[in-house]
Amino acid sequence: MRKAFTALSLLFVACTMFLTSCADQPKKQKALDRILATKTLIVGTTANQFPFTFKDESGKLDGIDIRIANYLANDLGVAVKYEVMDFDKLIPSVENGSVDIVFSGVSITTERNARVAFPGVYYKSGKSILSKSKTLSKGKAEDVNKESVTLVTVNGTTSEEFVKNRFPNAKLLLVENNTLALELLGADKADGLVADFNTCETMAFLYENSFLYYKNISKSTEKEFISPVVAAGDNHFINLISNYIDRINAIDKSEAIDNLWYQYAKF
Numbered sequence: 001m002r003k004a005f006t007a008l009s010l011l012f013v014a015c016t017m018f019l020t021s022c023a024d025q026p027k028k029q030k031a032l033d034r035i036l037a038t039k040t041l042i043v044g045t046t047a048n049q050f051p052f053t054f055k056d057e058s059g060k061l062d063g064i065d066i067r068i069a070n071y072l073a074n075d076l077g078v079a080v081k082y083e084v085m086d087f088d089k090l091i092p093s094v095e096n097g098s099v100d101i102v103f104s105g106v107s108i109t110t111e112r113n114a115r116v117a118f119p120g121v122y123y124k125s126g127k128s129i130l131s132k133s134k135t136l137s138k139g140k141a142e143d144v145n146k147e148s149v150t151l152v153t154v155n156g157t158t159s160e161e162f163v164k165n166r167f168p169n170a171k172l173l174l175v176e177n178n179t180l181a182l183e184l185l186g187a188d189k190a191d192g193l194v195a196d197f198n199t200c201e202t203m204a205f206l207y208e209n210s211f212l213y214y215k216n217i218s219k220s221t222e223k224e225f226i227s228p229v230v231a232a233g234d235n236h237f238i239n240l241i242s243n244y245i246d247r248i249n250a251i252d253k254s255e256a257i258d259n260l261w262y263q264y265a266k267f
Contacts, residue, residue: 008129026191029099030060031230032237040081041073044099044229047084048177051060052105052123052226065103068122068228072101072244086176089114101241105196107158107224119238120229123228126218127162128200131192132187132210139217144192145169146182154183158224159194182207196224 001171035041045053045065053063061082072226073080083099091107093099094116107125108118129144131137136144145167146152153159155174163172171191175181178199184190193200200214218224228241 002082030236031097032240035076035078035100039078041069041076041078041084042081042098042100043092044083044085044090045069045104046087046090046103046177047082048179049087049105049199050178050206051198053103056155065105066249069101069103070085070151071248072241076182077245086156087154090231094229097231100230100237102229105199105226106229107196107226109158112229113127115232117230117232117234117238119230119241120249121225121227122245122248123198125198126216126222127159127194127224128197128214128216128218129192129194130182130200130203130212131216132185132212134186134213136192137213137215139166139215141167147171149192151192152184154178154181157195159196162222163194178203185212186210202264205246212237241261 003230023047043063047053047055047061049063049065052063053065056062061084066082069082070080077257083093085093086254087104090102090104091112094102105123106112106118108121112118129139130138136149143149147169149167150171150173151163151167152170152173153163156176160172160174161171173181173184175184181190181193182203185193186207193203195203197214197216197218204212204214228245230237230241
């Protein structure tokens with residue numbers, strides 16, 4: 001009986017110490033609580049993925065993603081602060097809480113979704129090869145998947161994985177943004193630039209030095225779905241963003257999203 005009483009006493013003490021320890025630990029503040037308390041929405045973006053996110057001639061951020069983020073901040077009644085970073089820093093910035101949300105043309109993958117949440121799809125896209133060669137732009141393996149072909153894309157993107165899987169024999173150059181990639185293409189240091197179709201289409205129209213070809217080369221099973229990115233487990237904030245994206249899509253996708261893109265394409 002005494003042994004049982006002693007064991008129960010020790011268990012009680014251990015539980016008390018555990019509960020006291022938990023009470024002493026500060027509760028992690030949820031994103032939405034922090035946003036409303038500080039009256040500021042912190043958004044991560046690359047500012048270098050035209051037409052989704054970019055800097056205009058005056059250096060001001062603009063683009064489809066920037067417009068959507070601004071609309072969101074306005075709906076919340078808060079200011080918006082942008083943190084500009086390289087693409088491969090976006091998801092870690094959400095995970096460590098340095099930004100509340102990412103708007104930067106990020107497509108959903110299973111690997112990414114295991115780390116963070118994607119609250120809602122607001123754009124669908126596929127891959128394209130932007131090239132001075134009409135033959136290479138068609139994306140046929142017999143023309144592109146060769147050691148003599150050099151492709152360039154942004155480090156840490158799905159375009160990188162696309163090239164490695166579809167054209168493993170081609171030489172791959174990785175850069176930090178599409179501006180650098182286009183410079184390599186223009187200087188003939190790369191034969192093709194791999195990116196989202198919309199990005200390639202826009203760059204082709206804006207590039208003045210020579211005519212560039214592009215074509216959607218993604219199979220139906222390779223379509224990409226673009227969504228904002230937020231931290232996993234923050235259910236209230238995830239729900240709010242999900243409903244916000246649903247509202248945008250419910251208005252009329254061609255009006256809410258596509259027309260924004262056509263505005264920047266400058267045909």
